[in-house]
Amino acid sequence: MKTKSTPTHVHLETFGCQMNEYDSELVRSLMKQDGFVFTDERERADVILMNTCAIRENAHNKVYKHLSELKKLKRQRPLVVGVLGCMAQNLKEELTDIQPLVDVLAGPDAYRQLPMLIRNAMRSQEEGLDQKGLAVDLSEYETYHDVIPDRNDGVNAWIAVMRGCDNFCSFCVVPYTRGRERSRDPEGIVQEAHRIAEQGFKQITLLGQNVNSYRFGDWDFTQLITAVADVPGIERVRFTSPHPKDFPPSLLDAVVSHPNICKQIHLPLQSGSDRMLVLMNRTYTNKEYRTLVDRIRTLRSDIVLTTDIICGFCGESDEEFAETYRLVNETRFHSAFIFKYSERKNTIAARKFSDDVSETVKTERVTRLFDLQRNIAYERNREYLKMTIPVLVEGDAKRSAAQGMGKSDGNITVIWDKCTVPSQPGDMISLAIYDASSTTLYAERPPVN
Numbered sequence: 001m002k003t004k005s006t007p008t009h010v011h012l013e014t015f016g017c018q019m020n021e022y023d024s025e026l027v028r029s030l031m032k033q034d035g036f037v038f039t040d041e042r043e044r045a046d047v048i049l050m051n052t053c054a055i056r057e058n059a060h061n062k063v064y065k066h067l068s069e070l071k072k073l074k075r076q077r078p079l080v081v082g083v084l085g086c087m088a089q090n091l092k093e094e095l096t097d098i099q100p101l102v103d104v105l106a107g108p109d110a111y112r113q114l115p116m117l118i119r120n121a122m123r124s125q126e127e128g129l130d131q132k133g134l135a136v137d138l139s140e141y142e143t144y145h146d147v148i149p150d151r152n153d154g155v156n157a158w159i160a161v162m163r164g165c166d167n168f169c170s171f172c173v174v175p176y177t178r179g180r181e182r183s184r185d186p187e188g189i190v191q192e193a194h195r196i197a198e199q200g201f202k203q204i205t206l207l208g209q210n211v212n213s214y215r216f217g218d219w220d221f222t223q224l225i226t227a228v229a230d231v232p233g234i235e236r237v238r239f240t241s242p243h244p245k246d247f248p249p250s251l252l253d254a255v256v257s258h259p260n261i262c263k264q265i266h267l268p269l270q271s272g273s274d275r276m277l278v279l280m281n282r283t284y285t286n287k288e289y290r291t292l293v294d295r296i297r298t299l300r301s302d303i304v305l306t307t308d309i310i311c312g313f314c315g316e317s318d319e320e321f322a323e324t325y326r327l328v329n330e331t332r333f334h335s336a337f338i339f340k341y342s343e344r345k346n347t348i349a350a351r352k353f354s355d356d357v358s359e360t361v362k363t364e365r366v367t368r369l370f371d372l373q374r375n376i377a378y379e380r381n382r383e384y385l386k387m388t389i390p391v392l393v394e395g396d397a398k399r400s401a402a403q404g405m406g407k408s409d410g411n412i413t414v415i416w417d418k419c420t421v422p423s424q425p426g427d428m429i430s431l432a433i434y435d436a437s438s439t440t441l442y443a444e445r446p447p448v449n
Protein backbone atom coordinates (compact mmCIF):
# COMPACT_ATOMS: atom_id res chain seq x y z
CA MET A 1 0.00 0.00 0.00
CA LYS A 2 1.30 3.47 -0.87
CA THR A 3 2.01 5.57 2.19
CA LYS A 4 1.76 9.33 2.53
CA SER A 5 5.52 9.58 1.85
CA THR A 6 5.20 7.82 -1.51
CA PRO A 7 2.66 9.85 -3.43
CA THR A 8 0.38 8.21 -5.95
CA HIS A 9 1.17 9.42 -9.47
CA VAL A 10 -1.76 10.04 -11.77
CA HIS A 11 -1.71 10.47 -15.53
CA LEU A 12 -4.84 12.12 -16.93
CA GLU A 13 -5.72 12.14 -20.64
CA THR A 14 -8.55 14.28 -21.95
CA PHE A 15 -10.65 13.65 -25.07
CA GLY A 16 -13.37 15.73 -26.67
CA CYS A 17 -14.68 19.20 -26.05
CA GLN A 18 -13.61 22.23 -24.01
CA MET A 19 -16.05 21.21 -21.28
CA ASN A 20 -14.01 18.06 -20.84
CA GLU A 21 -10.79 20.09 -20.68
CA TYR A 22 -12.42 22.16 -17.96
CA ASP A 23 -13.66 19.07 -16.11
CA SER A 24 -10.10 17.71 -16.16
CA GLU A 25 -9.02 20.92 -14.41
CA LEU A 26 -11.66 20.20 -11.76
CA VAL A 27 -10.49 16.59 -11.42
CA ARG A 28 -6.86 17.67 -11.00
CA SER A 29 -7.90 20.18 -8.35
CA LEU A 30 -10.00 17.68 -6.39
CA MET A 31 -7.32 15.00 -6.52
CA LYS A 32 -4.40 17.28 -5.67
CA GLN A 33 -6.32 18.38 -2.56
CA ASP A 34 -6.33 14.70 -1.62
CA GLY A 35 -2.57 14.28 -2.03
CA PHE A 36 -2.39 12.80 -5.53
CA VAL A 37 0.45 13.98 -7.79
CA PHE A 38 0.03 14.38 -11.55
CA THR A 39 2.54 13.26 -14.14
CA ASP A 40 2.72 13.69 -17.92
CA GLU A 41 4.43 10.32 -18.23
CA ARG A 42 2.13 7.36 -18.55
CA GLU A 43 5.01 5.00 -17.65
CA ARG A 44 5.47 6.63 -14.21
CA ALA A 45 1.80 6.57 -13.31
CA ASP A 46 0.16 4.39 -10.67
CA VAL A 47 -3.22 5.56 -11.93
CA ILE A 48 -4.23 6.32 -15.52
CA LEU A 49 -7.45 8.24 -16.01
CA MET A 50 -9.17 9.01 -19.30
CA ASN A 51 -11.69 11.79 -19.40
CA THR A 52 -13.85 10.70 -22.31
CA CYS A 53 -16.30 12.05 -24.84
CA ALA A 54 -19.26 10.14 -26.24
CA ILE A 55 -20.44 12.72 -28.74
CA ARG A 56 -18.18 11.98 -31.70
CA GLU A 57 -17.24 8.57 -32.98
CA ASN A 58 -13.65 9.64 -33.43
CA ALA A 59 -13.09 10.48 -29.73
CA HIS A 60 -14.97 7.31 -28.77
CA ASN A 61 -12.71 5.11 -30.94
CA LYS A 62 -9.58 6.79 -29.59
CA VAL A 63 -10.56 5.88 -26.02
CA TYR A 64 -11.01 2.21 -26.99
CA LYS A 65 -7.63 2.24 -28.72
CA HIS A 66 -5.96 3.72 -25.63
CA LEU A 67 -7.67 1.19 -23.38
CA SER A 68 -6.36 -1.71 -25.42
CA GLU A 69 -2.83 -0.26 -25.16
CA LEU A 70 -3.20 -0.16 -21.37
CA LYS A 71 -3.90 -3.90 -21.18
CA LYS A 72 -0.22 -4.64 -21.78
CA LEU A 73 0.94 -2.06 -19.25
CA LYS A 74 -1.40 -3.44 -16.63
CA ARG A 75 -0.04 -6.97 -17.06
CA GLN A 76 3.45 -5.66 -16.23
CA ARG A 77 2.73 -3.79 -12.97
CA PRO A 78 0.02 -2.68 -10.54
CA LEU A 79 -2.06 -0.03 -12.26
CA VAL A 80 -5.46 1.48 -11.63
CA VAL A 81 -7.33 2.49 -14.80
CA GLY A 82 -10.24 4.90 -14.61
CA VAL A 83 -12.67 6.10 -17.25
CA LEU A 84 -14.32 9.44 -16.55
CA GLY A 85 -16.83 11.62 -18.36
CA CYS A 86 -19.49 10.94 -20.92
CA MET A 87 -18.42 7.44 -21.98
CA ALA A 88 -18.32 6.32 -18.37
CA GLN A 89 -21.87 7.53 -18.01
CA ASN A 90 -23.20 6.26 -21.31
CA LEU A 91 -21.47 2.93 -21.68
CA LYS A 92 -21.18 1.70 -18.13
CA GLU A 93 -22.21 -1.92 -18.80
CA GLU A 94 -20.00 -2.23 -21.85
CA LEU A 95 -16.96 -0.74 -20.16
CA THR A 96 -17.14 -2.85 -17.02
CA ASP A 97 -17.97 -6.10 -18.85
CA ILE A 98 -16.08 -5.90 -22.14
CA GLN A 99 -13.09 -4.10 -20.68
CA PRO A 100 -12.19 -5.87 -17.44
CA LEU A 101 -9.11 -3.71 -17.19
CA VAL A 102 -11.18 -0.68 -16.14
CA ASP A 103 -11.18 -0.32 -12.33
CA VAL A 104 -13.03 2.95 -11.87
CA LEU A 105 -15.89 4.58 -13.75
CA ALA A 106 -16.93 8.10 -12.78
CA GLY A 107 -19.54 10.16 -14.62
CA PRO A 108 -19.36 13.96 -14.97
CA ASP A 109 -21.31 14.59 -11.76
CA ALA A 110 -19.26 12.20 -9.61
CA TYR A 111 -15.78 13.71 -9.55
CA ARG A 112 -15.89 14.52 -5.83
CA GLN A 113 -15.94 10.76 -5.19
CA LEU A 114 -12.94 10.09 -7.40
CA PRO A 115 -10.16 10.16 -4.74
CA MET A 116 -12.12 7.68 -2.62
CA LEU A 117 -12.89 5.41 -5.61
CA ILE A 118 -9.23 5.34 -6.64
CA ARG A 119 -7.93 4.58 -3.16
CA ASN A 120 -10.48 1.77 -2.83
CA ALA A 121 -9.42 0.36 -6.20
CA MET A 122 -5.74 0.44 -5.19
CA ARG A 123 -6.53 -1.32 -1.93
CA SER A 124 -8.63 -3.90 -3.73
CA GLN A 125 -5.75 -4.63 -6.12
CA GLU A 126 -3.29 -5.05 -3.26
CA GLU A 127 -5.64 -7.52 -1.60
CA GLY A 128 -5.94 -9.48 -4.86
CA LEU A 129 -9.59 -8.58 -5.26
CA ASP A 130 -11.16 -7.19 -8.40
CA GLN A 131 -13.70 -4.70 -7.16
CA LYS A 132 -14.82 -2.00 -9.55
CA GLY A 133 -15.46 1.53 -8.35
CA LEU A 134 -18.58 2.89 -9.98
CA ALA A 135 -20.08 6.37 -9.55
CA VAL A 136 -22.28 7.37 -12.44
CA ASP A 137 -25.34 8.93 -10.82
CA LEU A 138 -26.44 12.18 -12.39
CA SER A 139 -27.16 15.09 -10.10
CA GLU A 140 -29.73 17.86 -10.42
CA TYR A 141 -27.54 20.21 -8.41
CA GLU A 142 -23.82 19.53 -8.92
CA THR A 143 -22.08 22.56 -10.44
CA TYR A 144 -18.69 22.24 -8.67
CA HIS A 145 -19.21 25.91 -7.73
CA ASP A 146 -16.73 25.67 -4.84
CA VAL A 147 -13.93 23.86 -6.71
CA ILE A 148 -11.15 26.09 -8.04
CA PRO A 149 -9.97 24.47 -11.29
CA ASP A 150 -6.29 23.58 -11.60
CA ARG A 151 -5.67 25.64 -14.73
CA ASN A 152 -2.81 25.11 -17.18
CA ASP A 153 -3.15 27.75 -19.81
CA GLY A 154 -1.84 31.20 -18.98
CA VAL A 155 -3.91 33.25 -21.41
CA ASN A 156 -7.42 31.80 -21.49
CA ALA A 157 -9.38 30.52 -18.49
CA TRP A 158 -12.59 28.55 -18.84
CA ILE A 159 -15.50 28.88 -16.47
CA ALA A 160 -18.37 26.41 -16.73
CA VAL A 161 -21.40 28.53 -15.93
CA MET A 162 -23.98 25.83 -16.46
CA ARG A 163 -23.94 22.06 -16.87
CA GLY A 164 -26.25 19.60 -18.59
CA CYS A 165 -28.84 20.18 -21.27
CA ASP A 166 -32.63 19.99 -21.52
CA ASN A 167 -32.89 20.30 -25.29
CA PHE A 168 -32.78 16.62 -26.26
CA CYS A 169 -31.61 17.08 -29.83
CA SER A 170 -32.34 13.62 -31.17
CA PHE A 171 -28.74 12.85 -32.23
CA CYS A 172 -27.10 13.94 -28.98
CA VAL A 173 -26.14 11.97 -25.86
CA VAL A 174 -25.41 14.99 -23.68
CA PRO A 175 -28.78 15.10 -21.86
CA TYR A 176 -28.20 11.45 -20.87
CA THR A 177 -24.51 11.67 -20.01
CA ARG A 178 -24.50 15.08 -18.34
CA GLY A 179 -28.05 15.32 -17.06
CA ARG A 180 -30.44 18.23 -16.77
CA GLU A 181 -29.55 21.89 -17.04
CA ARG A 182 -28.35 23.65 -13.91
CA SER A 183 -26.65 27.04 -13.63
CA ARG A 184 -24.04 28.27 -11.20
CA ASP A 185 -24.72 31.25 -9.01
CA PRO A 186 -23.57 34.46 -10.74
CA GLU A 187 -21.80 35.91 -7.69
CA GLY A 188 -19.46 32.93 -7.53
CA ILE A 189 -18.78 33.21 -11.27
CA VAL A 190 -17.95 36.92 -11.10
CA GLN A 191 -15.71 36.33 -8.05
CA GLU A 192 -13.93 33.60 -10.00
CA ALA A 193 -13.49 36.02 -12.92
CA HIS A 194 -11.81 38.53 -10.57
CA ARG A 195 -9.49 35.81 -9.26
CA ILE A 196 -8.66 34.76 -12.83
CA ALA A 197 -7.81 38.36 -13.75
CA GLU A 198 -5.57 38.68 -10.67
CA GLN A 199 -3.75 35.51 -11.78
CA GLY A 200 -2.92 37.23 -15.07
CA PHE A 201 -5.32 35.52 -17.48
CA LYS A 202 -6.49 37.87 -20.22
CA GLN A 203 -9.42 35.95 -21.65
CA ILE A 204 -12.34 34.07 -20.15
CA THR A 205 -14.43 31.57 -22.09
CA LEU A 206 -17.81 30.89 -20.52
CA LEU A 207 -18.74 27.27 -21.06
CA GLY A 208 -21.94 25.29 -21.02
CA GLN A 209 -23.56 22.60 -23.12
CA ASN A 210 -26.24 25.15 -23.82
CA VAL A 211 -24.49 28.19 -22.46
CA ASN A 212 -26.93 30.91 -23.47
CA SER A 213 -29.83 29.22 -21.68
CA TYR A 214 -28.03 30.14 -18.43
CA ARG A 215 -30.50 31.27 -15.78
CA PHE A 216 -30.06 31.74 -12.05
CA GLY A 217 -32.82 33.60 -10.21
CA ASP A 218 -33.22 36.93 -12.03
CA TRP A 219 -29.94 36.56 -13.90
CA ASP A 220 -29.90 35.55 -17.54
CA PHE A 221 -26.91 35.00 -19.80
CA THR A 222 -26.82 38.63 -20.97
CA GLN A 223 -26.39 39.92 -17.42
CA LEU A 224 -23.81 37.26 -16.66
CA ILE A 225 -21.58 37.82 -19.69
CA THR A 226 -21.75 41.60 -19.22
CA ALA A 227 -20.73 41.29 -15.56
CA VAL A 228 -17.78 39.04 -16.47
CA ALA A 229 -16.73 41.35 -19.33
CA ASP A 230 -16.72 44.28 -16.89
CA VAL A 231 -14.10 42.63 -14.64
CA PRO A 232 -10.92 44.80 -14.78
CA GLY A 233 -7.99 43.04 -16.45
CA ILE A 234 -10.14 40.70 -18.57
CA GLU A 235 -9.69 41.87 -22.15
CA ARG A 236 -11.73 39.25 -23.98
CA VAL A 237 -14.76 37.14 -23.15
CA ARG A 238 -16.01 34.31 -25.37
CA PHE A 239 -18.77 31.76 -24.88
CA THR A 240 -19.54 28.32 -26.22
CA SER A 241 -21.67 26.44 -27.12
CA PRO A 242 -24.88 28.36 -27.62
CA HIS A 243 -28.18 27.23 -29.13
CA PRO A 244 -29.76 29.45 -31.84
CA LYS A 245 -33.07 29.50 -29.92
CA ASP A 246 -31.57 31.53 -27.03
CA PHE A 247 -30.43 34.79 -28.64
CA PRO A 248 -32.70 37.54 -27.30
CA PRO A 249 -32.02 41.08 -28.63
CA SER A 250 -30.40 42.02 -25.29
CA LEU A 251 -27.70 39.33 -25.74
CA LEU A 252 -26.98 40.37 -29.32
CA ASP A 253 -26.73 44.00 -28.19
CA ALA A 254 -24.25 43.01 -25.45
CA VAL A 255 -22.12 41.03 -27.92
CA VAL A 256 -22.01 43.74 -30.56
CA SER A 257 -21.53 46.68 -28.22
CA HIS A 258 -19.44 45.58 -25.22
CA PRO A 259 -15.78 46.16 -26.11
CA ASN A 260 -14.57 43.11 -24.18
CA ILE A 261 -17.05 40.58 -25.60
CA CYS A 262 -15.55 39.05 -28.73
CA LYS A 263 -17.33 39.74 -31.99
CA GLN A 264 -17.70 36.09 -32.74
CA ILE A 265 -20.77 33.87 -32.45
CA HIS A 266 -20.82 30.12 -32.86
CA LEU A 267 -24.26 29.28 -34.20
CA PRO A 268 -24.68 25.51 -34.60
CA LEU A 269 -26.84 24.93 -37.68
CA GLN A 270 -26.73 21.10 -37.96
CA SER A 271 -28.93 21.05 -41.11
CA GLY A 272 -30.49 23.42 -43.62
CA SER A 273 -33.46 21.11 -44.23
CA ASP A 274 -36.63 21.81 -42.26
CA ARG A 275 -37.58 18.12 -42.21
CA MET A 276 -34.16 17.17 -40.83
CA LEU A 277 -34.35 19.99 -38.27
CA VAL A 278 -37.68 18.61 -37.02
CA LEU A 279 -36.25 15.07 -36.81
CA MET A 280 -33.21 16.47 -35.01
CA ASN A 281 -35.53 18.35 -32.60
CA ARG A 282 -33.63 21.58 -33.16
CA THR A 283 -36.73 23.81 -32.71
CA TYR A 284 -35.91 26.30 -35.51
CA THR A 285 -36.45 26.32 -39.25
CA ASN A 286 -34.11 27.18 -42.11
CA LYS A 287 -35.88 30.54 -42.39
CA GLU A 288 -35.65 31.33 -38.68
CA TYR A 289 -31.95 30.51 -38.70
CA ARG A 290 -31.35 32.78 -41.70
CA THR A 291 -33.36 35.55 -40.01
CA LEU A 292 -31.15 35.28 -36.92
CA VAL A 293 -28.00 35.50 -39.08
CA ASP A 294 -29.42 38.57 -40.86
CA ARG A 295 -30.28 40.20 -37.52
CA ILE A 296 -26.77 39.65 -36.24
CA ARG A 297 -25.12 40.96 -39.40
CA THR A 298 -27.40 43.99 -39.51
CA LEU A 299 -26.22 44.89 -36.03
CA ARG A 300 -22.59 44.32 -36.91
CA SER A 301 -21.48 43.31 -40.40
CA ASP A 302 -17.94 42.28 -39.38
CA ILE A 303 -19.02 39.69 -36.82
CA VAL A 304 -17.40 36.28 -37.23
CA LEU A 305 -19.96 33.50 -37.51
CA THR A 306 -19.03 29.83 -37.17
CA THR A 307 -21.17 26.70 -37.14
CA ASP A 308 -21.54 22.90 -36.75
CA ILE A 309 -23.13 20.72 -39.42
CA ILE A 310 -24.10 17.06 -39.52
CA CYS A 311 -24.19 15.33 -42.92
CA GLY A 312 -26.15 12.15 -43.59
CA PHE A 313 -28.57 12.27 -40.66
CA CYS A 314 -31.29 9.58 -40.71
CA GLY A 315 -33.13 9.60 -44.04
CA GLU A 316 -31.41 12.75 -45.38
CA SER A 317 -32.16 12.89 -49.11
CA ASP A 318 -30.01 14.49 -51.83
CA GLU A 319 -32.38 17.47 -51.96
CA GLU A 320 -32.31 17.87 -48.16
CA PHE A 321 -28.52 17.87 -48.22
CA ALA A 322 -28.69 20.41 -51.07
CA GLU A 323 -30.66 22.74 -48.76
CA THR A 324 -27.80 22.60 -46.25
CA TYR A 325 -25.31 23.21 -49.04
CA ARG A 326 -27.29 26.23 -50.27
CA LEU A 327 -27.59 27.70 -46.79
CA VAL A 328 -23.84 27.33 -46.19
CA ASN A 329 -23.07 28.84 -49.60
CA GLU A 330 -25.32 31.83 -48.93
CA THR A 331 -24.52 32.39 -45.26
CA ARG A 332 -20.75 32.31 -45.77
CA PHE A 333 -19.58 31.25 -42.32
CA HIS A 334 -15.99 32.00 -41.34
CA SER A 335 -15.53 28.37 -40.36
CA ALA A 336 -17.57 25.23 -39.79
CA PHE A 337 -17.15 21.90 -38.02
CA ILE A 338 -18.61 19.40 -40.46
CA PHE A 339 -19.30 15.83 -39.34
CA LYS A 340 -20.73 12.62 -40.72
CA TYR A 341 -23.70 11.51 -38.66
CA SER A 342 -22.79 8.60 -36.41
CA GLU A 343 -25.43 6.99 -34.26
CA ARG A 344 -24.87 7.41 -30.53
CA LYS A 345 -26.25 4.77 -28.19
CA ASN A 346 -29.34 5.68 -26.13
CA THR A 347 -30.22 8.80 -28.12
CA ILE A 348 -33.71 9.49 -29.49
CA ALA A 349 -32.40 9.03 -33.04
CA ALA A 350 -30.90 5.62 -32.15
CA ARG A 351 -34.21 4.49 -30.69
CA LYS A 352 -36.60 5.94 -33.25
CA PHE A 353 -34.88 6.40 -36.61
CA SER A 354 -32.82 4.34 -38.97
CA ASP A 355 -29.22 5.35 -39.67
CA ASP A 356 -29.85 4.60 -43.33
CA VAL A 357 -27.62 6.97 -45.30
CA SER A 358 -24.69 4.91 -46.58
CA GLU A 359 -21.13 5.65 -45.48
CA THR A 360 -20.23 6.43 -49.10
CA VAL A 361 -22.95 9.05 -49.39
CA LYS A 362 -22.11 10.55 -45.99
CA THR A 363 -18.44 10.82 -46.98
CA GLU A 364 -19.30 12.36 -50.33
CA ARG A 365 -21.57 14.98 -48.68
CA VAL A 366 -19.00 15.85 -46.01
CA THR A 367 -16.33 16.24 -48.68
CA ARG A 368 -18.50 18.49 -50.88
CA LEU A 369 -19.49 20.69 -47.98
CA PHE A 370 -15.96 20.79 -46.63
CA ASP A 371 -14.60 21.91 -50.05
CA LEU A 372 -17.25 24.61 -50.27
CA GLN A 373 -16.58 25.84 -46.74
CA ARG A 374 -12.80 25.83 -47.26
CA ASN A 375 -13.21 28.15 -50.27
CA ILE A 376 -15.55 30.43 -48.32
CA ALA A 377 -13.17 30.52 -45.34
CA TYR A 378 -10.31 31.40 -47.69
CA GLU A 379 -12.27 34.31 -49.16
CA ARG A 380 -13.47 35.43 -45.73
CA ASN A 381 -9.93 35.42 -44.33
CA ARG A 382 -8.62 37.36 -47.33
CA GLU A 383 -11.01 40.16 -46.40
CA TYR A 384 -8.49 40.91 -43.61
CA LEU A 385 -5.64 41.64 -46.04
CA LYS A 386 -4.07 45.03 -45.40
CA MET A 387 -6.06 45.43 -42.17
CA THR A 388 -4.37 46.05 -38.83
CA ILE A 389 -6.07 44.05 -36.09
CA PRO A 390 -5.61 43.41 -32.35
CA VAL A 391 -4.18 39.97 -31.61
CA LEU A 392 -4.00 38.26 -28.22
CA VAL A 393 -0.67 36.40 -28.09
CA GLU A 394 -0.99 32.75 -27.02
CA GLY A 395 2.57 31.46 -27.53
CA ASP A 396 4.71 29.87 -30.22
CA ALA A 397 3.31 28.64 -33.51
CA LYS A 398 2.96 24.84 -33.72
CA ARG A 399 5.30 24.57 -36.71
CA SER A 400 8.12 26.80 -35.50
CA ALA A 401 9.23 28.38 -32.23
CA ALA A 402 10.55 31.27 -34.34
CA GLN A 403 6.95 32.27 -35.04
CA GLY A 404 4.40 33.69 -32.65
CA MET A 405 0.78 32.54 -32.57
CA GLY A 406 -2.28 34.36 -31.33
CA LYS A 407 -5.96 34.86 -31.97
CA SER A 408 -7.92 37.65 -33.58
CA ASP A 409 -11.02 38.95 -31.82
CA GLY A 410 -13.00 36.62 -34.11
CA ASN A 411 -10.87 33.65 -32.90
CA ILE A 412 -8.94 33.24 -36.16
CA THR A 413 -5.35 31.99 -35.77
CA VAL A 414 -2.70 34.61 -36.56
CA ILE A 415 1.01 33.83 -37.18
CA TRP A 416 4.00 36.20 -37.37
CA ASP A 417 7.81 36.11 -37.18
CA LYS A 418 8.92 36.73 -33.63
CA CYS A 419 12.15 38.39 -34.72
CA THR A 420 10.18 41.23 -36.29
CA VAL A 421 7.45 41.43 -33.64
CA PRO A 422 8.69 40.29 -30.21
CA SER A 423 5.85 39.36 -27.87
CA GLN A 424 4.92 37.42 -24.75
CA PRO A 425 1.84 35.22 -24.16
CA GLY A 426 -0.93 37.44 -22.85
CA ASP A 427 0.20 40.54 -24.77
CA MET A 428 -2.40 42.30 -26.90
CA ILE A 429 -0.58 43.50 -30.01
CA SER A 430 -1.55 45.20 -33.26
CA LEU A 431 -0.58 43.32 -36.39
CA ALA A 432 -0.96 44.01 -40.09
CA ILE A 433 -2.30 41.09 -42.14
CA TYR A 434 -0.34 40.51 -45.36
CA ASP A 435 -1.51 37.00 -46.34
CA ALA A 436 -4.26 34.51 -45.48
CA SER A 437 -5.16 30.86 -45.96
CA SER A 438 -8.49 29.21 -45.19
CA THR A 439 -7.39 28.68 -41.58
CA THR A 440 -4.70 31.25 -40.79
CA LEU A 441 -3.89 34.93 -41.08
CA TYR A 442 -0.22 35.83 -41.64
CA ALA A 443 0.87 39.09 -40.06
CA GLU A 444 3.71 41.54 -39.67
CA ARG A 445 4.53 44.72 -37.82
CA PRO A 446 2.07 47.43 -38.93
CA PRO A 447 3.57 50.21 -41.05
CA VAL A 448 4.48 53.38 -39.14
CA ASN A 449 2.29 56.25 -40.29
Ligand code: SF4
Pocket residue numbers: 165166167168169172173174175209210243
Ligand atom coordinates in the same frame (compact mmCIF):
# COMPACT_ATOMS: atom_id res chain seq x y z
S1 SF4 B 1 -28.32 21.61 -27.39
FE1 SF4 B 1 -28.66 19.67 -28.47
S2 SF4 B 1 -26.62 19.22 -29.36
FE2 SF4 B 1 -26.28 20.76 -27.75
S3 SF4 B 1 -25.81 19.56 -25.90
FE3 SF4 B 1 -28.03 19.94 -25.85
S4 SF4 B 1 -28.94 18.13 -26.83
FE4 SF4 B 1 -26.74 18.14 -27.38
